[in-house]
Amino acid sequence: MTAVVNVFLKEGVLDPQGKAAHHALDSLGFSGVADVRIGKQIIIQLETTDKTKAQAEVKEMCETLLANTVIEDYTIEIN
């Protein structure tokens, strides 16, 4: 199975990279941009075929290492 983890700074925590990209888009003439946020995507190949087990395991990975929950939120998608 494949787990796709997206990690982003929490709402309300200023995202300096997103802000810089937003400014760049503005100056390139893309005037309709309301907000840009930049995060990271982590793709994990899992040996298990049990989706529930995979979900639980990846959640633990996120809480332990992949995200710093003081400043970041994460989403998990299992395929």
Added chain:
Amino acid sequence: MKVAVLRFPGTNCDFDTQYAFEKLGHTTQLVWHENTELPADIDLVVVPGGFSYGDYLRSGSIARFAPVMKAVTSYANNGGKVLGICNGFQILTEAGLLPGALKRNNNLHFISKHQNLCVINNDNAFLNQCTKGEVLNIPIAHADGNYYIDDTGLKNLEDNGQVLLRYSDTNGEPVVVNGSVTSIAGVCNENKNVFGLMPHPERALEAILGSEDGVRMLKGFDA
């Protein structure tokens, strides 16, 4: 005083830190990250600056799981004094030994320069040789020094006197350097035995090199 200086793959301020504490008359011992125990009879653990594990994923996020960090955590939980400088500060926040987190600098640049710092609280084992409101000139060199803590956390820090230093001008007024919440440059834990700061006091020991204000900071541990 006997000082343990940790070394991870990618640490690069280990020798500077040793030099600093030895210059102040202390003995030091480098401790490899794979060690599961700290040397006996130490008075202080320093987590020095650098780019542990290449700063991959997040600065400090992998180093915090190094075997030696278990020993550091139990040392700190038993009241032992721990100082994290720059990458060391990031490691200590990732390890949960210090509150908050350090994000990418607001301007996305690696900032390397001398910076004035205002001493906010000195009633602790670290800054007791400094005066409250005093302005110190200490080098900074970091890309991820943008300190973040939520409003509740910030109030707790302020109520408990845990804010150690703020980036300031020469008059001690806060200035924006990297986007840190209320310009915070250093904090301690609630029990005031774990300290972290982004600036490098170990690089400010000789006037000929720009500043000797670091001496007064590091002397505090021996007072």
